[in-house]
Amino acid sequence: MPQSSLRIDAKLPRVGTTIFTVMSRLAADCGAINLSQGFPDFQPDASLFAATLQAMHDGRNQYPPMAGVAELRAAISDKVAALYGVRYDSESEVTVTAGATQALFTAIAAFVRAGDEVVVFEPVYDSYMPAIETVGGKAVCATLRFPDYRPDWTQVRALLGPRTRMIIINSPHNPTGSVWSAEDLDCLAELTRATDIVVLADEVYEHIVFDGASHYSVCSRPELAARSLVVSSFGKTYHITGWKIGYVVGSAGLMNEFRKVHQFNVFTVNTPCQVGIAEYMRDASRHLGLAHFYEQKRNFFRTQLQASRFDLLPCAGTYFQLASYRRISDLPDIEFARWLTREAGVAAIPVSAFHHAGRDDGVVRFCFAKQDTTLAAAAERLRGL
Ligand SMILES: Cc1ncc(COP(=O)(O)O)c(C=O)c1O
Numbered sequence: 001m002p003q004s005s006l007r008i009d010a011k012l013p014r015v016g017t018t019i020f021t022v023m024s025r026l027a028a029d030c031g032a033i034n035l036s037q038g039f040p041d042f043q044p045d046a047s048l049f050a051a052t053l054q055a056m057h058d059g060r061n062q063y064p065p066m067a068g069v070a071e072l073r074a075a076i077s078d079k080v081a082a083l084y085g086v087r088y089d090s091e092s093e094v095t096v097t098a099g100a101t102q103a104l105f106t107a108i109a110a111f112v113r114a115g116d117e118v119v120v121f122e123p124v125y126d127s128y129m130p131a132i133e134t135v136g137g138k139a140v141c142a143t144l145r146f147p148d149y150r151p152d153w154t155q156v157r158a159l160l161g162p163r164t165r166m167i168i169i170n171s172p173h174n175p176t177g178s179v180w181s182a183e184d185l186d187c188l189a190e191l192t193r194a195t196d197i198v199v200l201a202d203e204v205y206e207h208i209v210f211d212g213a214s215h216y217s218v219c220s221r222p223e224l225a226a227r228s229l230v231v232s233s234f235g236k237t238y239h240i241t242g243w244k245i246g247y248v249v250g251s252a253g254l255m256n257e258f259r260k261v262h263q264f265n266v267f268t269v270n271t272p273c274q275v276g277i278a279e280y281m282r283d284a285s286r287h288l289g290l291a292h293f294y295e296q297k298r299n300f301f302r303t304q305l306q307a308s309r310f311d312l313l314p315c316a317g318t319y320f321q322l323a324s325y326r327r328i329s330d331l332p333d334i335e336f337a338r339w340l341t342r343e344a345g346v347a348a349i350p351v352s353a354f355h356h357a358g359r360d361d362g363v364v365r366f367c368f369a370k371q372d373t374t375l376a377a378a379a380e381r382l383r384g385l
Pocket residue numbers: 038098099100101102125170173174202204232233234235236241244245246
């Protein structure tokens with residue numbers, strides 16, 4: 001390729017390769033057990049493959065409608081109604097997306113203008129801030145403070161102003177495994193009342209809440225639901241992160257704006273997988289049983305680590321376990337994560353990667369969406385530290 005004198009004016013000058021890619025690559029190079037990136041190392045249910053293959057044989061191989069195939073939108077509408085008591089119209093209020101990431105990006109692009117402010121909660125999932133900056137918005141950070149990572153509503157109130165266009169929330173929360181309470185939704189409703197703030201609710205781990213607790217979806221609060229786009233991911237729910245299919249629900253007015261961007265962004269999502277998932281969703285036990293499935297994995301992993309020198313933080317939801325390593329090392333968390341991968345043969349994610357200014361509390365994130373044999377092998381190495 002010839003050298004070019006083109007002056008490239010980067011829109012995201014501070015963005016490089018994400019820590020997830022870096023750690024997964026290092027894990028592969030070192031032959032380490034990879035508990036860094038958030039994906040299962042086990043197969044999804046084969047009947048999902050059968051339903052998807054059947055859709056291909058049935059000729060469902062061409063462009064679906066822009067908002068998604070009708071049967072999947074209907075299944076999503078039914079699921080949300082059954083769980084949260086609100087019926088979104090499958091024609092005008094449900095859209096299938098290319099994973100939650102695209103839903104989030106599209107929602108931000110549809111509503112945030114140059115100079116608008118968007119409140120996010122740190123530690124923050126890595127896609128939000130680059131998406132906000134790409135469209136010229138400004139991320140304003142509220143803090144979920146170590147070690148309990150509860151929102152500080154007094155701080156959030158102080159961050160809101162005339163330029164606040166959107167608040168992005170995420171519960172159950174990646175990376176901390178904390179979940180919001182009913183009172184948190186009360187506070188959010190109170191703070192946004194009499195404003196035009198749009199709430200973008202990232203609920204991709206909606207089915208992974210432990211110890212008999214409930215997931216409080218903004219869908220279940222009419223006042224909040226009216227100003228919210230709510231995002232979920234089949235990748236998380238059915239162990240198919242590589243299929244990149246998710247969805248967004250929201251009132252017709254919000255969805256109309258969302259779809260204006262969606263139709264020129266991805267236009268739509270591959271047909272046979274949508275049909276396969278719609279068929280698979282008929283059995284509600286598949287998503288209702290997910291919390292129990294991951295609760296067993298959480299308990300197994302925590303028990304395995306009991307005799308280690310890691311201090312485990314509470315994990316109320318998601319498939320991530322945070323651990324403080326202060327009794328093992330004084331290294332900054334990025335250095336510790338590299339050391340852990342090279343020396344102990346287990347890859348984890350440093351939580352400072354979820355802070356824009358790199359706040360470091362000496363905590364790493366392990367993903368326990370893994371086979372028990374993988375978790376046991378990793379824990380054995382970790383116990384040796
Ligand atoms: C909080 C959160 N939001 C969104 C996503 C992206 O989901 P998807 O793979 O469906 O794009 C993830 C994936 O890790 C996540 O943890």
